[in-house]
Amino acid sequence: xxxxxxKRPGRSxxxxxxxxxxxxxxxxxxxxxxxxxxxxGSGVPPEQLTLxxxxxxxxxxxxxxxxxxxxxxxxxxxxxxxIFVFTVLLLTATDFRYSGxxxxxxxxxxxxxxxxxxxxxxxxVLLVGVAFSGSTARVRGxxxxxxxxxxxxxxxxxxxxxxxxxxxxxxxxHHQFYPHTRMQRLQAYTEVDPMTASGKRLQDSGIVxxxxxxxxDRTRSGCxxxxxxxxxxxxxxxxxVSKTGQGEAGHAQDLFMAGLDCCGCPGEFRCGDWNVPGTLxxxxxxxxxxxxxxxxxxxxxATTHGKVVKHPLFxxxxxxxxxxxxxxxxRGMRIKMxxxxxxxxAIVLVVVLLNGVLELLCRAGLxxxxxxxxxxxxxxxxxxxxxxxxxxxxxxxxxxxxTNPKYVIL
Numbered sequence: 001x002x003x004x005x006x007k008r009p010g011r012s013x014x015x016x017x018x019x020x021x022x023x024x025x026x027x028x029x030x031x032x033x034x035x036x037x038x039x040x041g042s043g044v045p046p047e048q049l050t051l052x053x054x055x056x057x058x059x060x061x062x063x064x065x066x067x068x069x070x071x072x073x074x075x076x077x078x079x080x081x082x083i084f085v086f087t088v089l090l091l092t093a094t095d096f097r098y099s100g101x102x103x104x105x106x107x108x109x110x111x112x113x114x115x116x117x118x119x120x121x122x123x124x125v126l127l128v129g130v131a132f133s134g135s136t137a138r139v140r141g142x143x144x145x146x147x148x149x150x151x152x153x154x155x156x157x158x159x160x161x162x163x164x165x166x167x168x169x170x171x172x173x174h175h176q177f178y179p180h181t182r183m184q185r186l187q188a189y190t191e192v193d194p195m196t197a198s199g200k201r202l203q204d205s206g207i208v209x210x211x212x213x214x215x216x217d218r219t220r221s222g223c224x225x226x227x228x229x230x231x232x233x234x235x236x237x238x239x240x241v242s243k244t245g246q247g248e249a250g251h252a253q254d255l256f257m258a259g260l261d262c263c264g265c266p267g268e269f270r271c272g273d274w275n276v277p278g279t280l281x282x283x284x285x286x287x288x289x290x291x292x293x294x295x296x297x298x299x300x301x302a303t304t305h306g307k308v309v310k311h312p313l314f315x316x317x318x319x320x321x322x323x324x325x326x327x328x329x330x331r332g333m334r335i336k337m338x339x340x341x342x343x344x345x346a347i348v349l350v351v352v353l354l355n356g357v358l359e360l361l362c363r364a365g366l367x368x369x370x371x372x373x374x375x376x377x378x379x380x381x382x383x384x385x386x387x388x389x390x391x392x393x394x395x396x397x398x399x400x401x402x403t404n405p406k407y408v409i410l
Contacts (some may be wrong), residue, residue: 091169175330199254199311215239221269222301231263272317282315
């Protein structure tokens with residue numbers, strides 16, 4: 001008897017050499033890419049080999065977890081990046097939004113609905129397919145994790161990008177670009193005398209610089225608490241409230257410095273550039289809601305000190321009003337550019353991290369590219385065929401899903 005010839009290592013029929021694809025027959029190109037060798041000499045019958053080499057049928061390729069090239073990163077990130085850039089640019093379009101707020105709102109909702117439709121339908125079709133498969137047969141949890149991984153996280157990234165872009169865009173608009181655009185359309189006044197200037201005469205003011213006689217009485221401030229503390233302090237000649245002079249003979253006290261949560265109630269006024277020496281100046285505080293709350297605080301102050309308030313105007317205390325006006329736009333642009341660079345980079349980083357987590361799940365056996373969920377009947381099948389490329393980030397060109405799965409053992 002001749003001794004048995006030892007088997008060559010790596011040629012035994014192990015589980016590594018058995019590839020099952022529940023979504024279709026595995027092509028030679030996919031097998032080669034996975035490191036299992038070509039189809040020649042693999043023991044596949046000629047008719048199956050011919051079938052493998054032809055591409056008259058569809059295949060859902062196996063896992064590429066842990067391997068991301070530039071094109072795949074772009075395919076996974078372009079939608080959330082586009083949504084974020086769209087929302088930020090639309091909500092900070094200063095002239096367009098200032099002149100047509102309603103048009104911006106319509107474009108915002110229509111744009112987000114169109115951009116979120118594809119990721120939403122993709123994940124919905126997969127979940128319906130999983131539910132349909134679970135109603136007819138046993139569904140493996142590892143397969144569900146694998147096939148729903150990228151559609152689910154792509155939708156989450158898109159939704160998060162929409163929320164973050166909306167928050168940043170609205171913040172920049174209300175705190176930076178809207179005040180700058182509004183003041184751009186108002187007047188700038190210099191050498192304003194608080195003795196002769198009234199709120200009625202300065203209704204169109206945006207930037208104000210007072211003369212050298214003006215001051216702020218910080219020790220006799222007014223306040224109103226409504227969740228936040230609304231603080232006001234009078235602007236007057238000499239910077240001190242007296243029992244005679246202003247407030248008598250029909251002279252109204254209409255000019256106030258104002259701020260939020262910057263005074264004791266009652267207590268000393270410490271808002272804005274109160275401790276910066278220089279010319280007394282102010283930027284007009286805009287917004288009807290804040291103006292109304294400050295007006296109530298001014299009425300409380302007038303009642304306490306026996307003064308008259310007719311047409312109150314409120315300013316943010318700044319030592320350089322022109323510089324502060326320009327800084328509104330400059331700071332908004334800096335934050336905007338930083339957001340447009342940092343957030344897309346963060347999205348790419350998150351995709352790379354998610355791909356690493358998927359690789360770990362595959363190695364642990366918690367995710368596996370087997371038993372692809374079948375397409376649901378009726379409308380679900382039509383949607384699945386329409387949005388098949390949205391359902392997975394592992395498609396290769398020229399491969400489609402098929403209804404009847406085939407199994408090949410190599």
